[in-house]
Each structure stands twice: as structure tokens, then as C-alpha cells.
Amino acid sequence: MAQHNERSGFIEEVGLLFEGLGVTRMAGRIMGYLMVSDKEMVSFDELTQVLQASKSSISTNLKSLVHLKFIKPISVPGDRKTYYMLNPDLNWETYFETRFELLKRMLMLFKKGIDLRVNKKDKPATWINEAINFYEWISLEYPKLLKKYRERNNNPA
């Protein structure tokens, strides 16, 4: 990192945390920099310099962050540069809804597991049924939870 201060530490932390979230460490660093930069939007070139990374890596990772709707590209007429900012339209509920897909897949799989068993009352069957019980419940409650948040925020007190 070019500058060694609290911010570069923060940027690395975001990098590591986002890495565990499925994007690359570099994508996380970009998010981190956008969060602590004093500018509202940051150019491609600035990112390569401050993150000491290659253009190719920055390019690829910016694309993926745009695709995930984490950031938003800004183009200004008469300026060939593209700027990027944290996407104000990102809503976290929607992001969390993608997690819901995984829950449903898990549920489907457990049900298929039961179907494939000869004995549907023994210990493994009981284990699977308990999983089904939980996943069925959470698959029902999870969207409710997000809906509740959405309502609270769209109809503020």
C-alpha cells in the first residue's frame, strides 16, 4: 500500500472480509477504498495507484463489483475517464435474498435424500427430517424477515 495509515489497514480488512463473501480480495480492497476515500467517486487510475495493482486486476474486479451492483460507474461528458462510486441503489435485503436460494436448494436436496432412502424411519432418516424441518421453517421465515425490514425502511416512522 502506498500510504501506511489506519485507512490502509481498513482496506486490507475489507479485502479479507469480502474474500470470505465470495469476491476476490482485490474487489474487497476496492470497496474498502471507496468507503474511506474522501472523494465521492474515484477513477480507475487512482485505484491502480492507491492499491498498487495492475490495470487488468482493477478492470476485472471493477466489472465484477458493478455486476454485483456494489458499485456504479460514472461517466462524465468531455472526460474519458470512468469514475466509480458505492452504489446508492444497493439494497442489502435484495443482496441477502440471494442467500435464500441456497436455503431452498438445501431443502430440496434433503427432501430428495429422504425419497432415496429405503427406511424412512431410522436414524439417518430422522436426521434428514430434522434438517428438513429446520430448512422448511427458515425458508418461510427468512423472506418475512427481509420484508419486515423493507417495510420499516420504506415507511419510516
Next chain:
Amino acid sequence: MAQHNERSGFIEEVGLLFEGLGVTRMAGRIMGYLMVSDKEMVSFDELTQVLQASKSSISTNLKSLVHLKFIKPISVPGDRKTYYMLNPDLNWETYFETRFELLKRMLMLFKKGIDLRVNKKDKPATWINEAINFYEWISLEYPKLLKKYRERNNNPA
């Protein structure tokens, strides 16, 4: 796979799904086999054979599944073999609570981000504050949700 039937397909599916959950594909296959096997418990050796995998891979993955409390080793006196079964004591609420840790880490990080900003009212600050708003809310609701499930199941109707 030794036998080509619906079950081996299922086992592969579990492998892929669990892979996305942070364990290895092989660990997922073991889970899959334990789910569709007609036996209540399965030996180390049986796993190497039915999954056509090396002893080392099976050994390592069994250890990790035991550590994650997904499975339980069973030893029988007078029998040197160790058997494994789906852990009846696994409770999914507890498993999901580990997800909660990540939520808290995200929240902490966003708060740190705000602290590091000079301007705490501009667009990036607003973006972070919205994230904080969401994560603060879900960090509060998430444990409630799991508690509700626990109560429903410990006090069955």
C-alpha cells in the same frame, strides 16, 4: 462411483452443494453417502470403497466433519474399526449462529469505516450508514429468529 444409480447422483449433488458451504467436495460426498446409505453407521473402509477415494482424503475429511459436528464417530469394543453416523446432536440453529459472527464482523467494519471518514455526511458516508442500519437490524433480528425456532421445537405443540 462404483454404482451408477440415483444415489450416486445424489451424492455428487451433496458434494457440490457442501463445497459451496466451505467444506470440500469429498466431505460433502461423505455426508451424501451417510444420508442415503441404508446402514445407520458406515465404516471408514466402506467410505473409501464406495466413494473411490484414498484413505488419506477420507481420513482428513472425516476429521473435519467430526470437528464441525456434522458427523459422529462410533467405536465398538472388540472391533478396531471406527464407524461414522450423521450426528443426531447437530442442531441447525447453532450451525446458523456461526453465520451470525460474520454479520457482526461486517457491522464492526462498517462502523470503523465511518470513523475513518473525514466527511460523515456525504454520499459514501450515507452508503455506509445504510449498511450499518441494515446490519444492525439483522444482527438484532437474526438471533431472535433462531431463538423462536428453538422454542418452537423444545416445546412442541
Next chain:
DNA sequence: TTTTTAGTTCTTTTATTGCAGAACTATAAA
């Protein structure tokens, strides 16, 4: 039209990780 700027895309390098094979350990059986 030529040159510079800005960024993309393709190829190569490097690091990580899962798995196999083999050597090793412990324990029960012969």
C-alpha cells in the same frame, strides 16, 4: 492523421488447495 489516454482482454506466473500415494503408528489377532 497521428498521438496520447483509458481501459479491455489474452496469456503467463504464482499461490493455494484438494487429493493420492506412501510411509508411518497403534492395536488387535494369530
Next chain:
DNA sequence: TTTATAGTTCTGCAATAAAAGAACTAAAAA
């Protein structure tokens, strides 16, 4: 005590993926 069984751990290999480097494209500026 020796041998066979059951499983662990260490080493090496193969596959994957992130990032760098370099070649390429598009468009504005000179």
C-alpha cells in the same frame, strides 16, 4: 512376538484461481 488391520500423517502432484504483464482497441486530443 509376529503379523495383519485400521487409520494417520507427510510428501508430491494436479487443478484452480487471482493477479501481473503485455498486446490490443476505442476515442479524444494534438
